[in-house]
Structures are given as C-alpha cells and as structure tokens.
Amino acid sequence: MWLLTLYRSTVGKKAIMAVTGLLLVVFVIGHMAGNLQVFVGAARMNGYAAFLKSTGELLWVVRLGLLAAVLLHILMALQLTRIKAAARPVDYQKRQPQVSTVASRTMRWGGVLLLVFIVFHLLHFTTGTIFPWASAPDALHPEFSHTDVYGNVMSAFHTPWVVLFYVVAMLFLLLHLFHGAWSSVRTLGLTTPSRQPMKRHVATVVALVVWLGFTAVPVAVFFGVIR
C-alpha cells in the first residue's frame, strides 16, 4: 500500500506531482521537436501528422496517459494549495521574499493559465472547434482540415490575438519549467549535495529550448517567415 502512504503525505503528494510533471516535460520536448518540422515544409509536417495518426491504439494509450498525468498533477496541486492555505491562517502584515524566484512564485496561477491554454489549444488544433475565421474563410485563413496540419498552422497564426495568447502562454511554460524541471528532480531526492543548491543548469536549458522551439512557430508564421 505504498501508494496510499504517498497519497496521504505532503512529501508523497509532491513526489506524485514531480513524476507526472517530469512525464509532461518529456512530452513537451517531443511535441516541440515535432512542431519544428513545419520549417521543413508541408509534406514533412503532414507526413509526420499522418504517421502519428497511423499508430492507432498506441496514440490513444499515450493520450490517456497524458490526460491521467495532467489530472493527477492538478489534483495534487489543489490539495497542496489547500494544505498551504491552512498552514498559515493569519498572514504577515509585511513579508519580504529573499531568494525565491518569480518562477517559483507563479507556479500555481501560471499553472492555471497553462490549463486554460491546453484546453484552448486542443479545441484549436486537435478538434478545430475554435478556429477563428472558420465561419468566413478567406485566402489567408482557409478552413480547418483534419489532414492538412501545415495549412492549419499557417491559417491559425495570422490572427494577432491568437499569436499573442500562444506567446504569453509559452512565457508561462518557460517559467513553469524553469522551476518545475529543477524542483521535481530535487523533490524526488535524485540530487547530490551541492554548494549552490539553487543553481539549475539542466532545467534552464530545457526551459529555454522548449520555450524557443514553441514560440518560433507562431511568430514565424505571423511575420511571414514561413507561408
């Protein structure tokens, strides 16, 4: 019953957050790398999308796994936030944070924003439910297509507010990973003692690469670098 022991304790809850978080880090790295194929061309991008869809059941195993990870991550975050609120019922009149990073202090609300983004993103590119211009397609914004992923990307990112939303969301992903990719490894105890325990080279690189890779696509489309 060690899972129950984990579930009952704050350290265990954090371990669950860390494991699910790390799984999602691996996913976003893969997703980002897949996206970059848009710079190679339509054939490459659409071929890759067709290949993913051809995996059939496996695709659904991965999708359900990701969904479970996200749900567990959120559930633990909610519980820990409630515990935190109860741990200091009377707050200080004055408190001066000393070393905590902006990233660490935006994990909760930044996480909420990322959730909103994920829902929007799925309705946007996976189902095509929210696809601005869908009602009145024109030359710049053709209709959503389930097979022409390249075309979807091109038409989606000519709408300023959509591009802005993606860019802002990716800034929060940068922050979330800058703290999360580092702290989850520490939470799981997978670190060796260090003279500067707040230093995080690997997490910094991961966060920056993911941020750059994801942001490059909407920005490049918007400014006509790829068309």
Added chain:
Amino acid sequence: MNMKLRVWRQSSPDAKGALKEYAATDVSPDMSFLEMLDELNERLMEQGEVAIAFDHDCREGICGSCGVMINGVAHGPMKGTATCQLHMRSFKDGDTIVIEPWRAAAFPVVKDLVVNRGAFDRIIQAGGYVSVATGAAKDANSIPVPKEDSDAAMDAAACIGCGACVAACPNGSASLFTAAKVSHLGLLPQGQPERYRRALKMVAQMDLESFGGCTLFGECMEACPKEISIDFISRMNRDFLVGAATAPMERGGGED
C-alpha cells in the same frame, strides 16, 4: 539613532492582536536587537505599561529560543544569524521596523511575539532519536565514519530548532527542520537501523501538525541562522520514498 517600531501586540492566545507603534530613542548602533527591545520594555514598565513579550535565552545564537519577523524577514537582515545576534548597526537612523511573531497554524501565538513551537518537539518525539542504548562514550574513531558523512551530519545537526524556516516559507512548511533532524541521525552509523522508519514517522508527524508542503522556494535556507541547505530536504524525501516503498507504515503507528 532614533527609530519607529511597529510591534505585534496580542495579550493572550485568543485575543485579537494588532501592530502598535513605539518610538525607540537613543539607540546605540552597538546594541543588539534584543537589547533595544529590553530598553524599550524598561521604559514601558516605568510608564506602567505591559512589557513586550519575546522569547530569548542564550543570546548567542545557539539555543534557538529567539526569533521574530523583522521587516518581513525571519531573524532580520543579517544572513546566517539569529535575532539575538543582530545588532542595531544593521539599521539606519529614522528607520521604521516592523516586528511580528512567526506565523503558522502549527505555531500559535502565546503572547505578543512569543509562539508555541511544541509542534517541533512532537516531530522529534515521533522519531528524532536512536532507540538503542549507545552506552558510555566510545573511544574516538572506534566507529569509523567517512569524513564527508560526519561533516554533513554536523551541518544538519547545527539546527537549533528556532522555526525560522517555517516562518520564512510561503507554504508554512517545516521541511527544512524535519529534514535536518532526519538527516543528522540518518547520516551516521548509529542512526542507520531506523533510518527509513524515522523518515516516515517524522514526515507523518510533520503533516499531522498541519505544516504546509515544500515547493522549494528556497526561502528557508536563506532565513536559517545556521544556513542549513535544502539538499537535506532532497535527502529526507529520498529516505521517505524508500521507506514508503519498503516498509509500509500504519498512519501515526508507533509499532515497528
């Protein structure tokens, strides 16, 4: 130097408290922070007012009794020192200084700046000891301990249990304290047999006391007068996870 103090006054655990303003006059830069409060208290008592209650004992940073929030920073602006080791030269003439007690559900205010840190004692009672009788002191080096281990154990054992880690943590977590106590025993040969059980029990008690969870803000390490590293939190978590996987324990159970 003259300063304006805003001090938390609360006459009893259930009373409603508030920040009250006082003038600290003729403060010498060589005074300690607590001496400045002593002088203020002398004056208050001469005027027939109730002195400000605050905890202190050794006044040399080794007992862990003292500790208040000074301008929103646990133990004040000096790094690696307790409140009693802080001197007034750390402040400027004309400064306003806000003084508040540690804030945590597990540390209820007793009076003014004094809080009850009994929760820490109960965490220690849950497993912060070695059960076997170790007998009289052995000859030095009769039990060889690697240098790195003894150094790390000493670093963890430097914890004086003042509670600044909890006070500074935005989550109100006692992870640094518990980790230090789990680790200084877990790093030494005498602490090995109970290493994982100890981590499980002390973490369970920490949760029961309604401290928050650790999200690695790092504020605790900065506030700690002994500069204990958050590395120990990783170590405690590792011991806890190994313990949870290998020796499941009933909640709050004392049987092994």
